Amino acid sequence: MLIGALVVLGVLVLLIAWIGVRGVLAQRALSAAIPAAGQVKAALGSGDLAAAERAAETLSAHTHEAAALTSDPVWLAGEAVPWIGPNLTAVRTAAAASDTVASRVVRPLVAAGRGVDLRTLAVTDGRIDLAPVVAAQPAVAKARTAFTSARTSVAAIRTGALVAPVASGVAQLREVLDGAAPQVDAIGDTVRLLPAMLGVDGPRDYVLAAQNPAELRATGGLIGAVALVRADRGAITLVRQEAGTSIGPWTESVVPVPSATQGLYGPLVGRFLQDANLTPDFPQAAATAATMWTTTYGGRVDGVVAIDPVTLSALLTATGPVPLPTGDVLTSSNAVKLLLSDVYQRYSRPADQDAFFAAAASAVFERVASGQADARKLVAALAAAGQSRRVLFWSAHPDDQSVLARTSLAGALPSTGAAAAQLGVYFNDATGAKMDYYLGTSVAAGTAVCRADGRPSAVVRVTLTNRAPADAATALPGYVTGGGAFGVAPGSIRTRVAVYGPAGGLLAATQSDGADLATVSGVDRERPVSLFTVELAPGQSRTVTVQFLGRGAAHEKLQVATTPTLPGDGSTPDVGSTTAVDPIVVDCASIVK
Numbered sequence: 001m002l003i004g005a006l007v008v009l010g011v012l013v014l015l016i017a018w019i020g021v022r023g024v025l026a027q028r029a030l031s032a033a034i035p036a037a038g039q040v041k042a043a044l045g046s047g048d049l050a051a052a053e054r055a056a057e058t059l060s061a062h063t064h065e066a067a068a069l070t071s072d073p074v075w076l077a078g079e080a081v082p083w084i085g086p087n088l089t090a091v092r093t094a095a096a097a098s099d100t101v102a103s104r105v106v107r108p109l110v111a112a113g114r115g116v117d118l119r120t121l122a123v124t125d126g127r128i129d130l131a132p133v134v135a136a137q138p139a140v141a142k143a144r145t146a147f148t149s150a151r152t153s154v155a156a157i158r159t160g161a162l163v164a165p166v167a168s169g170v171a172q173l174r175e176v177l178d179g180a181a182p183q184v185d186a187i188g189d190t191v192r193l194l195p196a197m198l199g200v201d202g203p204r205d206y207v208l209a210a211q212n213p214a215e216l217r218a219t220g221g222l223i224g225a226v227a228l229v230r231a232d233r234g235a236i237t238l239v240r241q242e243a244g245t246s247i248g249p250w251t252e253s254v255v256p257v258p259s260a261t262q263g264l265y266g267p268l269v270g271r272f273l274q275d276a277n278l279t280p281d282f283p284q285a286a287a288t289a290a291t292m293w294t295t296t297y298g299g300r301v302d303g304v305v306a307i308d309p310v311t312l313s314a315l316l317t318a319t320g321p322v323p324l325p326t327g328d329v330l331t332s333s334n335a336v337k338l339l340l341s342d343v344y345q346r347y348s349r350p351a352d353q354d355a356f357f358a359a360a361a362s363a364v365f366e367r368v369a370s371g372q373a374d375a376r377k378l379v380a381a382l383a384a385a386g387q388s389r390r391v392l393f394w395s396a397h398p399d400d401q402s403v404l405a406r407t408s409l410a411g412a413l414p415s416t417g418a419a420a421a422q423l424g425v426y427f428n429d430a431t432g433a434k435m436d437y438y439l440g441t442s443v444a445a446g447t448a449v450c451r452a453d454g455r456p457s458a459v460v461r462v463t464l465t466n467r468a469p470a471d472a473a474t475a476l477p478g479y480v481t482g483g484g485a486f487g488v489a490p491g492s493i494r495t496r497v498a499v500y501g502p503a504g505g506l507l508a509a510t511q512s513d514g515a516d517l518a519t520v521s522g523v524d525r526e527r528p529v530s531l532f533t534v535e536l537a538p539g540q541s542r543t544v545t546v547q548f549l550g551r552g553a554a555h556e557k558l559q560v561a562t563t564p565t566l567p568g569d570g571s572t573p574d575v576g577s578t579t580a581v582d583p584i585v586v587d588c589a590s591i592v593k
Contacts, residue, residue, distance in 0.1 A: 025069050032062045056110045060102040067092075067099035086161045093157055094173050097150040101177070104146035109187065112136035116187050118194075118379045123371030128234035130195045137191055144188040151177045189403050196400065197303070199231040204302040205239070206231065207293050209286075210361060211277070211308045213566050214340040214434040214480075218280035218426035218498065219392060219411055220308050220564050221436075223273055223289065225357045228297075229305075229365075236369050238362060240297070243354040247273045247296045254291050258284075260524045264498065264531055265428075280426040280498065280563070281524075282306070282411025283401070286394035303400075306392040306411075308564070309339045311385040312364060314575035318377035319367040325359050335360075336572040340437050344480050384575045390564050413525055414500055414561045421447065421550060424500035424561045425462055430533060433482030435493045438468035440541075440568035446584030447550070447558045450591045456550040457591045458502060458558065459584055463543040466493045466536035467568040494535040501528040501548030508547040508592040517544060547592055 039055035069075075070092040079085045079092070109116055116136055121128055154174055159167040197204060206229045211221035226247065228239040248254075253270025261269060261279050268275040269285070273292050277285040286304035293301055313335035316322065322330045328338065339360060347353045367373060385391040392411040395401045404410050414422035425443050429436050444461040451457070469475055472491035481490035488494045501507060507528040510519040520531040530546045560581045567573060 025065075027066075036062060053107075053110050056102070056107045060099075060107055063095070063099040063102040066095040070095045083161075086158070087163055087166045090157050090159070090162055090166050090170055093153055094170055097154045097173065097177075100146050100150040101180075105143045105150070105184070108139045108143045112139050116140060116191055118190065119376040121375060123369075123373075123375075126235050126237075126370055128198060128236075130198060130200050130234045133191055134195050134200065137195075140188055140191045144184055147177075147181075147184050151181065185406070189407060193400055193403055196397075197231065197395070198234050198236070200233060203230055203232040205229070205300060207290060207301050207304045209289060209304060209306045210357065211306050212340065212434075213308055213310070213564065214437040215431075216427045216429040216436045216439070216495070216563060216565065217275075217277040218428055218563055219277040219282045219285055220306060220390065222429070223277065223306075225354060225361065226273070226289075226293070227361065227365075228293070228299075228301075238365055238369075241358050241362065243351075243358075244273050245350070245354075247292050249273075250295075254295055255288050260522060264520065264522045264524060264529060277306075278428050279524075280411075280424060280500070280561075281413050282392045283394050283405075286392070287396075290394075290396060301396060303393065303395040303397075307385070308390050309336045310564070310566075310573055310575055311381070311390045312339070312361070313572055314381035314385055315364060315368065315373075315378065318373040318375075318381055319364060320373075322360075322363045322367055324356075324363055326356065330360055330363065333572070336566070337570060340434070340566070341570065344434060344477050348477065348479060350479070381575060388564055388573075388575060389561070390575060413527060414559070415503065421456070421458065421502045421557070422559045422561065423458060423460055423502065423548075424498075424527075425460060425563070426498045426500070427563045427565060428496040428498070430486070430494040430496045431482050431488045431492070432486035433488075434480045435466075435468065435472075435482070435491075436495075437480075437566060437570075438466060438472070438538075438568050439493050439495065439565065440465035440467050441562075441565045442582070443560060443562055444582035444584045445558055445560050446586045448586035448588060448591070450586070450588035451549075455552070457508070457586065457588075458505070458548045458550060459586050459591075460499050460546045460548075460560065461543060461584060462497055462499065462546070463541060464493075464495055464497070464534050464536060465541040465568065466538050468493070468538045470538050472538050488535065489537070492535055492537045494533060496531060496533050497544065499530045499546045500524065501530075501546075502550045503527050504551035506549040508549050510544065510546050512542060512544045 036055050036059035075088060075092065079088045113132070154170065154177060157170050159170055162170065208227045208229050209223045210225040211217065211219065212224040213221040215222040223244045225241070226244055227241045230237050230239050249272045253267060255270050257267065257270040261284065265278040269278050270288060273289060276288040276292065279285055290301040290304050313332045316330060316332040316335055324330055330338065339357065343353050343356050347356065368378065382391060386409050389408060389411060391409060393404055393409040395404055405412060414424040423445060427441065442463045445459065447456050447458045449456050468491055473481060473489070482488055484490055503526045505528050507521050507530050510517045510530045510532055517532055522529045522531065528548060532544060534542050534544065536542060562581070
């Protein structure tokens with residue numbers, strides 16, 4: 001019996017030693033994979049696909065070794081042993097997920113090369129070569145599925161019974177995969193959508209809406225100029241340009257307007273193109289604008305793209321300076337000031353202003369469409385503009401729109417998911433002029449649990465400042481100040497602010513200077529809304545605080561979507577920088593319970 005026990009003990013020792021040695025070797029392999037992963041990322045960032053392929057092969061070799069070391073029969077048998085088993089399972093799952101990402105995600109994406117790197121797309125004779133993107137679609141779809149599978153398997157690991165080093169490793173891997181998910185989704189969405197949107201299966205017509213942030217609307221600015229752009233097998237042409245004032249208005253809404261939208265923003269959203277985007281719901285505003293275009297000019301519209309002069313300034317970093325028929329030279333440094341301030345000093349007739357805007361947009365468009373732009377800078381500029389909500393895109397094709405809806409390009413109302421509560425702060429001009437060039441905005445937000453039932457309270461603090469010169473009433477043109485046409489003293493800025501709370505929540509209070517502020521309250525698609533008006537003379541500033549009561553448990557994060565605005569001091573915002581939202585430490589004593 002003693003001999004038998006010794007034999008069993010010896011076997012256990014050998015098994016433990018076997019698993020231990022293989023575990024150490026697997027850990028070394030995974031450690032060696034880390035710099036290889038960094039090399040892949042760096043090579044892709046620089047556009048060196050050959051170096052990226054070599055690094056991807058090295059990465060795959062290391063992760064494959066780790067996966068093989070942790071999946072042999074002895075290791076699998078050890079997973080049945082109490083205490084040690086969950087740790088072995090966690091290590092095997094993590095190693096397998098790492099190998100899946102390296103071999104079935106990174107390597108295929110790197111091999112797809114030009115198909116997934118839009119910076120390498122060539123424009124020849126005014127046409128983008130879409131063949132590499134189309135060829136990459138199957139590989140990218142498989143890679144995305146593999147990534148989702150790997151991420152799901154790691155997310156399912158229960159860390160409560162794991163020893164600290166294993167639990168820490170699992171947590172780090174989750175963080176890496178969660179961080180990579182938006183990039184993998186972006187690649188998958190782009191490769192899936194781009195060929196069809198650029199007309200690989202037939203022409204598509206898009207309304208290009210130029211939003212003017214000198215006269216704010218919730219999605220970015222008043223639609224001052226519009227154009228019809230056609231995409232046909234990678235060729236993009238400018239079909240027609242019009243002033244926004246050439247469309248409408250109508251005595252009745254051209255589309256059914258939801259009662260909540262009409263209650264908050266009035267009936268003009270369906271009658272005036274310039275007011276279609278008083279609502280912050282860009283898909284709704286874009287669909288309205290598309291109907292207004294077809295009602296006026298006929299034809300069909302496959303989608304609506306909104307941009308602003310800040311985006312134009314970013315595109316000019318890729319095109320270089322562009323001469324205009326007026327003798328001006330449009331550059332990345334002067335575009336915003338020239339288009340949103342100087343033009344009003346130079347031209348008093350709106351028709352002349354519209355002609356200047358049209359000439360500038362046409363000149364930049366022709367430079368980009370002809371291929372006379374640095375592709376890397378162009379893609380970077382568009383990506384940054386999309387990140388800061390200065391480029392918005394709505395598609396009339398439901399399948400495409402369902403993909404766009406998951407991205408920052410959609411401009412949809414804020415949504416609340418499992419990890420974050422999302423709020424929104426949106427600005428609409430009520431001066432009836434172009435004074436928002438001088439409007440400074442800042443937003444701060446925070447959340448805390450201040451009730452016994454555990455429901456969270458969210459606080460949003462909005463500060464507006466009129467940075468116009470003290471003599472704005474006389475120094476600025478009447479077209480800029482409004483001349484008092486809508487009851488606002490020249491030089492003053494009147495702004496309507498809509499603050500959206502968490503889905504399913506309640507509006508608790510809207511206050512300024514310690515007192516309740518008159519507000520229009522409503523609910524827009526299950527989100528409580530506080531809509532209030534602030535009017536400021538030059539140099540004045542005002543802060544308004546809005547409180548919401550959330551539904552259910554508190555979220556780890558609080559995200560706030562905002563209207564992209566201008567700094568108010570004449571400078572050009574950095575494209576890609578979202579409106580900064582400062583954190584608030586919520587004092588429960590100040591919460592309305």
